[in-house]
Amino acid sequence: MSTLSIDKISMRFDLPNGGHVQALKDISLEIKTGELMSVLGPSGCGKTTLLNIVAGFLAPTEGTMTLNDHLITGPDAERGMVFQQGALFEWMSVRENVSFGPRMKGQRESQWRDTVDHLLDIVGLRDFKEKSVFELSGGMQQRVALARCLANDPDVILMDEPLGALDALTREKMQGLVLKLWKETGKTIILITHSVEEALLLGERLLVLAPRPGRIHREYSLPFADMGVGQDLREVKKHPEFAEKREEILSMIWDMEEEIMGNATEASA
Amino acid sequence: MIILLIYIAIFTAGFFLVRYGVKRLMHTTADYTSLKTVTFGDESAVRPDRWASVISILTIFLLWGAFTGSKWTPIHAPAPFIGDTELTYTLEAPDGSTDDATITLRVYKFGEDPATPEVDEGTGFARNDAETVSAGRTKTVLFDKNDEIKRRDGAKVIAIDGKPIEIGQPISVAAGKVSLTDKGAIQITPPAGMQMEPIWLPPPEKVVARFIEISTEGYQGFTLWEHLGYSLFRVIVGFLLGALVGIPLGYAMGLSNWFRGWFDPIVEFMRPVPPLALIPLVIIWAGIGEVGKIILLFLAALWIMAIAARAGVSGVNITKVHAAYSLGASRFQLMRHVIVPNSLPEIFTGARVAMGVCWGTVVAAELVAAEKGAGMMIMVASRFQLTDIVIMGIILIGIIGYGIDILMRIAEKTLVPWKGRS
Numbered sequence: 001m002s003t004l005s006i007d008k009i010s011m012r013f014d015l016p017n018g019g020h021v022q023a024l025k026d027i028s029l030e031i032k033t034g035e036l037m038s039v040l041g042p043s044g045c046g047k048t049t050l051l052n053i054v055a056g057f058l059a060p061t062e063g064t065m066t067l068n069d070h071l072i073t074g075p076d077a078e079r080g081m082v083f084q085q086g087a088l089f090e091w092m093s094v095r096e097n098v099s100f101g102p103r104m105k106g107q108r109e110s111q112w113r114d115t116v117d118h119l120l121d122i123v124g125l126r127d128f129k130e131k132s133v134f135e136l137s138g139g140m141q142q143r144v145a146l147a148r149c150l151a152n153d154p155d156v157i158l159m160d161e162p163l164g165a166l167d168a169l170t171r172e173k174m175q176g177l178v179l180k181l182w183k184e185t186g187k188t189i190i191l192i193t194h195s196v197e198e199a200l201l202l203g204e205r206l207l208v209l210a211p212r213p214g215r216i217h218r219e220y221s222l223p224f225a226d227m228g229v230g231q232d233l234r235e236v237k238k239h240p241e242f243a244e245k246r247e248e249i250l251s252m253i254w255d256m257e258e259e260i261m262g263n264a265t266e267a268s269a
Numbered sequence: 270m271i272i273l274l275i276y277i278a279i280f281t282a283g284f285f286l287v288r289y290g291v292k293r294l295m296h297t298t299a300d301y302t303s304l305k306t307v308t309f310g311d312e313s314a315v316r317p318d319r320w321a322s323v324i325s326i327l328t329i330f331l332l333w334g335a336f337t338g339s340k341w342t343p344i345h346a347p348a349p350f351i352g353d354t355e356l357t358y359t360l361e362a363p364d365g366s367t368d369d370a371t372i373t374l375r376v377y378k379f380g381e382d383p384a385t386p387e388v389d390e391g392t393g394f395a396r397n398d399a400e401t402v403s404a405g406r407t408k409t410v411l412f413d414k415n416d417e418i419k420r421r422d423g424a425k426v427i428a429i430d431g432k433p434i435e436i437g438q439p440i441s442v443a444a445g446k447v448s449l450t451d452k453g454a455i456q457i458t459p460p461a462g463m464q465m466e467p468i469w470l471p472p473p474e475k476v477v478a479r480f481i482e483i484s485t486e487g488y489q490g491f492t493l494w495e496h497l498g499y500s501l502f503r504v505i506v507g508f509l510l511g512a513l514v515g516i517p518l519g520y521a522m523g524l525s526n527w528f529r530g531w532f533d534p535i536v537e538f539m540r541p542v543p544p545l546a547l548i549p550l551v552i553i554w555a556g557i558g559e560v561g562k563i564i565l566l567f568l569a570a571l572w573i574m575a576i577a578a579r580a581g582v583s584g585v586n587i588t589k590v591h592a593a594y595s596l597g598a599s600r601f602q603l604m605r606h607v608i609v610p611n612s613l614p615e616i617f618t619g620a621r622v623a624m625g626v627c628w629g630t631v632v633a634a635e636l637v638a639a640e641k642g643a644g645m646m647i648m649v650a651s652r653f654q655l656t657d658i659v660i661m662g663i664i665l666i667g668i669i670g671y672g673i674d675i676l677m678r679i680a681e682k683t684l685v686p687w688k689g690r691s
Contacts, residue, residue, distance in 0.1 A: 057591055077597030087592040090687035091610040100606070101596040134687055152596050 003188055004031040004054070004156055009063035011049055011214075022213035023049045024060070029207070029216075031156075036182050036189045036225055038203030040196060040249065042256045046214025047192045051158050054190065055081050067155060077101060080154030082145050082162040088133045094120070094144050095129040101152025112151065119147040122184070123177065139170035143177070150185060159191040163198065175201055176233055183229045196249050200224055200242060201233055208249065210256055218252070220245070271463065272332060279331075283324045291320065330473060338464045339472035346463040349404035350376050353386060356444040357430050358412060358455060360395040363423035370395035372410055374444060376459045379403050379466055394418045405461035409454050420453050429455070471657040476664070479657040488658065489649055491641045497665060500635065500643040503559065504627045504673075507566020511623065515571045516616060519578025520608070536575055544569035544630040548637050557638035562631060569630045570623040577619020581612020614688040617681040624677060628670045643669075 011024040023046045031037055039047050052058045054065060056075040065072040067079065080101075081087075088097050096103075098119060102112035120126050123143035133141060142162055149157055162178075163171045175198060182189055182202075193199050199206050204225045210217035222245070228236045236242060308314040334342030354374050361367050370391060377383040383401055390396040394417040402408035418424040426449060428434055430442040439448035445459035467475065484493045491499075521528035522536070547565055555561035585608055593607045635644025643666050650658035681688065 055591070055595055057594075075591065075594035077595070079595060081592060081595040083588045083592060085588075086586045087588040089589065089607065089610070091613075091685075100593070100598075104593075104596060104598045104602050104606075132687065148592075148596070154595075158595075 003033045004065070004067050004190075005029070006031075006054070006065050007063050009050070009053060009060045009065065011046070011053065011058070012061050024053075025213035025215045027063070027214070027216060031188060031190065031205075033155075033188055034186045035204055036191065036202060037205040037207060038191045038193055038199040039207045039209060040193060040199040040253070041209030041214070041217070042211055042253050042260065043194070044260070045209040045211035045256075047209055048160060049214065050209075051081075051160050051190065051192050054156075055079055055158050077105070077152055078155045079158060080149035080152055080156070081158045081160065082142075082149050084161045085138070085141070085165045088141055088144055088148075090132065090134050093130050093132060094125060094136070097133060097144055098129075098147045098151050100148060116147075116151055119151055122181065123147045137170075139166050139174060142166060142174060146177070146181065150181065150187075154187070156188045156190065159189060161192055161194065164194070171198075172233060176228070178202055179225060179229050179233075182225075196246055196253070197237065200245055200249070201228055201236060206249075208252060211260060217256075220249075272336065276328065276332065279324070279328050283321065283328075287318070287320045287324070333470070334473055336463065336465050337467070337470050337472035339474055341472075341474055347460075348464050349462040350445070350460045351378055351404055352376060354444040354459060356442055356447065356457070358395070358426050359428040359431070360413075360416065360418070360424050361427045362394060362418045366394075367427070368393035368395040370412070370416070371397045372412060372455070372457070373397070373399045374408070374410075374457060374459065375399070375401045376404055377401060379405075379468070390415060394424075400457075402457070402459060404459065405466065407456055407458040409450060409456050412455050425453050426455060468654055468656055471660065475657045476661050479655075480661050483658065483661070488646055489641070493646075496641055496646045497643050497669065499641050500628075500631050501669065503562045503566055503631050503642070504624070507563045507631070508570045508620075508624055508627050510563065510567045511570025511627075512574045512620065514567075515574030516578045518571075519575040519580075520582055520604075520612075522575065523579045523582025523612075524608075532575075536572055539568075540572045540576065544626065545633050548634050551634075552638060557640070562634055562639070562642075565634055566627045566631060569626050573619050573623040573626060574616070577615050577622075578612060580619075581615035582608055584615055585611045613685045614681075617677070617685055617688070621674060621677045621681070624673050625670065628666075628673060632666055 006027060006029040009024055009027040010022075012020055012022045014020045027050065039050065041047050049058065053060050054072070056072055056079065059073075072079075089100070092100070095116060099109075099112050099116045102115070117126070117129075120129050123146060125140060125143055125147070128136065128140065133144060136144065142165075145162065159178075163174050166174060178189075178191075179202060181187075191199075191202055193202075200222060201224055203220075203222055206220040206222055208217045208219070209215065224236050224239070224242060227239070302314055302316065305311065305314045331342055331344075333339070335344055336346045338345055338348050352375075354376065355371050356374070357369050357371050359367050359369050370393065371388070373386050373388050375383055375386050385401055386399045388397045388399045395412075396415040396417070398410060398412050398415065400408055400410050412426070413419040413424065416424065426434060429440060429447045430444075432440050432442060434440050434447065434449060436449045436451060436453065439446055441447070445457055447458075448456045450456055471479075480493075487493060488496065518528075518532060522532050523529070544565060547568060551561045551565045551568075555564055589607055589611065590603065593603045598606065631642070632644035635642035636648045639645035643662055647659045647662035647666075650656075650662065
């Protein structure tokens with residue numbers, strides 16, 4: 001059963017100076033229910049554009065997307081999104097943030113109270129539920145964002161560098177949490193990151209995009225996400241295959257970056 | 270000039286006294302900021318010195334009292350001479366003989382009407398005179414009205430109190446400055462001192478007394494509270510109407526291309542027009558009654574509130590909007606739960622500005638034309654040179670304006686605690 005299917009998506013837009021940008025070209029993907037796919041690529045390769053298209057915030061110039069056989073035309077509660085930062089509502093408490101989705105559906109408190117409390121337990125914020133979000137640390141805020149997304153019970157979770165703004169230690173803890181939530185809930189997750197390690201650790205599938213125009217460069221199937229569930233992630237990183245893959249992908253991305261730099265130098269010369 | 274120098278001297282002396290005197294003797298708290306070594310340039314380390322604030326206010330009242338001869342201040346600037354004084358003039362007859370006579374001058378406080386002192390005319394061809402003069406003013410004494418040999422007979426004054434004097438060369442004697450007019454009459458200016466006359470600046474106790482008088486008896490047919498209350502009422506109604514129209518207008522401009530395009534030129538044009546410039550037009554259209562004032566204040570608040578609401582909408586982080594939509598919010602829910610709360614800090618800032626502008630505008634409008642109100646009160650008082658009422662009015666207007674701002678700040682703190690925290 002295929003859930004999310006992306007069919008020949010292209011994105012091209014005009015610039016005010018008369019030129020145009022080909023952000024994405026002919027991207028086709030099939031993502032099955034319960035898959036965790038990480039997307040990696042050099043800066044400017046259109047990863048965020050792709051995610052925004054899947055979320056429904058942008059319309060592609062060509063191609064279509066379907067989720068469970070119906071067309072994606074705009075944002076919807078079936079596709080939840082976790083942003084890098086700044087997406088929580090400061091005027092609401094932690095609990096009000098997490099229950100936002102159910103409340104927007106018109107559910108009464110009795111209908112969502114248990115779910116929200118359970119999710120706050122999972123992300124370890126039970127004692128903070130009446131706090132204002134601006135009183136929390138960055139890592140705690142991202143846990144609220146995760147819980148808020150899950151409380152709405154979406155079919156697909158889109159993550160746009162959700163751990164990008166966190167410090168290294170918090171980030172590692174959060175990676176474990178993402179894996180745990182993925183296994184426990186069985187959600188389909190698309191995760192955008194610019195950390196090769198994170199992409200390898202969390203991605204059951206790993207998509208490497210190439211820039212200008214943004215297109216799929218290579219795809220990997222990886223065992224590390226399954227290994228990492230309930231495990232110490234540092235043990236996974238010591239795995240020889242992990243180190244090998246990391247080097248391979250890093251040099252691949254370096255090559256792309258150099259190519260961009262080379263082009264830029266030629267263009268300016 | 271002297272006042273400025275004294276002010277600077279107190280400022281400097283206070284600084285050194287507090288810094289090296291009082292603070293050395295007192296226990297100082299060692300909080301985090303006090304441990305900062307880099308304070309010059311670190312705005313967060315600059316905290317108002319409360320000693321300075323207290324001394325600053327005391328200094329203003331001290332200078333005010335000292336230079337108006339207030340009973341409340343221990344020291345005073347030299348006061349103008351009040352009382353009787355004398356000077357002797359030496360008159361020279363055409364034949365060279367001289368005779369002395371005395372002018373008795375009664376210097377009275379401005380506003381009094383004293384009797385001319387009784388003097389014995391004495392003997393000789395120059396006779397004694399008596400005159401009255403208001404403190405600090407110059408009096409021309411036609412000394413020879415009773416003299417036997419008059420100026421037209423060729424007599425002229427050659428000395429005052431034994432000091433030689435000529436036309437065009439003033440001299441100082443015990444009674445004050447003395448000069449001769451072109452025709453040879455004596456001009457006397459008794460010492461004016463350095464105090465302000467009450468008509469320029471009344472002493473503080475007079476202002477307080479006037480405040481008590483007006484707050485119990487009223488002024489121009491209305492009690493003080495009616496005057497102030499009407500001004501406040503106009504501000505509040507005008508501001509509320511402006512906010513009621515301006516905020517939705519600002520939201521519409523922040524949310525719709527058509528509204529933005531339609532109202533942008535109007536708002537951007539009206540914003541720099543000072544509300545005071547609209548007073549004449551509003552008076553022509555609506556007269557000097559309540560309607561005109563409220564229209565004016567409505568217009569003053571409208572553009573500020575519209576721009577604040579528009580800025581509030583454009584200040585919404587796009588990820589919050591995206592997050593709300595992907596959590597299933599409808600447009601109305603997005604408005605209600607995201608855009609409105611997110612724009613509240615901006616709207617409160619705008620409301621504070623608008624209230625300030627409205628308060629200034631209402632006073633100005635009442636200065637131009639009104640039957641009651643704080644501005645009308647001081648305008649009418651100034652026509653009768655009742656400076657104490659004018660100053661009382663200015664102080665009350667200041668206090669109310671400051672009070673409004675404080676209330677708005679408290680409301681802001683309690684209603685939008687997340688301001689500046691995203």
